[in-house]
Amino acid sequence: MPIQTTTVETVTVVRPLKVISLVCLCLSLFLLVIALSTTYWLKTYSFHTGLFQECTDRSVGALSNPVPNAAPEGQCQPPARNTLFVRTAAVLIIVAAAATLFAIFVNTAGLRSNDLHRKYVFYKAATWLSLLSVLAELVALVGFPICFYLSIHSYGLRNWEFDWSYGVAWGALLFVFGALLLLICDKEHEEVYYKEKTIYNPPNEFA
Known part of the structure; x- marks a missing residue:
């Protein structure tokens, strides 16, 4: 009889x-x-500020439209007025960046792991970390303009614009929100395993 080998x-x-x-x-x-490392969250004339530094450019506007307690022309300094909301926004963005970094690590670990249970744990952790990042960024980016409007009198001028660093932070929020949606939508089907059965039928003389 022929021998059957199954793999x-x-x-x-x-x-x-x-x-x-x-x-x-x-x-x-x-x-x-x-967004964290640049100083273009807010601007008015020759003055612009970020979460950690505020700067004054060398221009005519620096003299004609001065901001109280601003840095000298061509220089930067830490925020010089009541900036509790700025510090809070900075902390929230740092928390979001840390959560995103850890989400990258655990997502990568999930992709590299061959154990189904470990994959589930890694992907679930990445989902929760992404959610934390989304919430932290959302609170920071929504609360920042509201708090600035309430304390605009301390800046002396009323002609302000949100600059590109603030827009970059919104871009970061959109990307991490997209990652969160992808992780949630795909949580029920982590990986697909197929079992292939191969049967060998050697000639009768080898039986």
């Missing part, structure tokens, strides 16, 4: 949504770093 092969299929979510998290972290 079982397991094939792991990585779902593309997990990879796309990882890319979104990386882009979000990159934009958050830019």
Whole structure:
């Protein structure tokens, strides 16, 4: 009688949504770093401010429209007025950046792991960290203009605009929110495993 040999092969299929979510998290972290490190959240004439520094450019506007307690022309300094809301926004953005960074790590660990249970744990952690980042950024970006409007009298001028650093922070929020949606939508089907059965039927003379 012929001998039958059966082999079982397991094939792991990585779902593309997990990879796309990882890319979104990386882009979000990159934009958050830019938003934190630049000084263009608010501007008026030659004065612009970020979360940690406020600067005065060298221009005619610096003399004709001075901001009280602003830095000298061509220089920067830490915020010089009541800036509790600025510090709060900075802390929230830092928390969001840290949560996004950890989400990148655990998402990557989930993609690299071959254990289904560990994958589930890693992806669930990435989902919660992404949610934390979304909430922290949302509170910071919505609360920042509201608090600034309430304390605008301390800046002396009323002609203010939100600048590109603030817009970059919103871009970071959109990317991490996209990553969160991808992780949530794909949570029921982490990986797909296929079992292939191969049967060998050698010739009768080898039986």
